[in-house]
């Protein structure tokens with residue numbers, strides 16, 4: 190699979206990575222066996238970049254990844270974790286002693302002395318805009334606890350703020366066919382800064398597979414059931430902030446665009462992923478997968494040829510006609 194350098198980490202990573210929130214919690218039940226199959230299928234298909242966080246399943250995702258890494262020594266994998274949500278997201282909690290103890294826990298969970306990349310996990314803007322945050326992070330790089338740091342953000346303005354910092358290695362942001370604002374405001378800017386762009390929620394939490402309809406239900410412990418109104422965390426993380434029924438009908442139009450413009454063997458989800466990773470300035474897209482078949486299919490999207498102009502124009506049209514008004518002014 191094609192690899193790109195992940196910003197200031199200097200590390201080559203696969204253009205399709207794997208998001209491992211699913212392997213922790215919040216997506217219904219995923220057994221450890223299924224989680225392991227997802228990881229193995231991804232690696233088999235050439236994935237070398239894995240995104241996790243200390244809070245996914247309160248450490249479960251990191252621990253499963255840690256056991257997987259131990260079983261694949263020298264495989265050239267890069268794991269990016271996140272910190273900052275084990276306490277309430279108040280600016281005062283983003284301080285050196287907390288960072289140190291969160292990092293130590295992640296190092297134990299992942300079985301890594303030095304974490305390759307640690308991202309602040311969508312902190313408040315005040316933290317992203319504060320010089321002191323980066324002073325502490327720079328010190329932690331000096332101590333060797335982590336090799337590099339990045340920032341995972343909710344909004345375009347937060348991304349632009351992080352991009353201005355000289356030692357930020359990567360910015361993680363939502364980018365998908367239903368979330369075009371970062372394309373217009375962030376991705377092109379990032380290209381000139383040397384900061385890597387990690388595109389998350391590339392399938393709009395699965396909506397862009399085109400498999401859901403008005404009757405689809407999700408398990409009670411799946412955020413697509415309990416966070417549609419943003420009561421647990423930022424609503425932009427669930428279906429990319431698109432109202433479910435609006436999203437289902439936009440996804441049906443997206444699926445028909447795929448059938449019209451792309452060869453028969455390309456699934457709707459693969460087209461959605463290819464759209465993300467073919468945007469100049471994107472380093473890697475990190476779809477989540479709930480089983481090995483999804484993981485393998487997602488990795489295969491890296492091999493698709495350049496998407497035709499008719500398809501690209503169709504994506505913009507669907508966004509402009511159905512979604513722009515409700516989501517573009519947010520995030």
Ligand SMILES: NC(=O)c1ccc[n+]([C@@H]2O[C@H](COP(=O)([O-])OP(=O)(O)OC[C@H]3O[C@@H](n4cnc5c(N)ncnc54)[C@H](OP(=O)(O)O)[C@@H]3O)[C@@H](O)[C@H]2O)c1
Nearest residue numbers: 208209210341389390391392393394395398458476477483
């Ligand atoms: N704040 C943050 O920093 C933050 C927030 C959110 C996510 N993330 C990261 O980003 C990663 C990706 O985002 P995400 O998992 O939220 O959303 P996503 O990748 O847009 O959607 C994942 C869902 O899409 C469906 N799917 C995946 N592959 C498919 C395929 N080939 N065909 C059909 N359906 C498929 C699966 O759901 P079903 O099987 O149920 O249909 C899967 O759970 C996360 O795992 C996490 O690592 C970070």
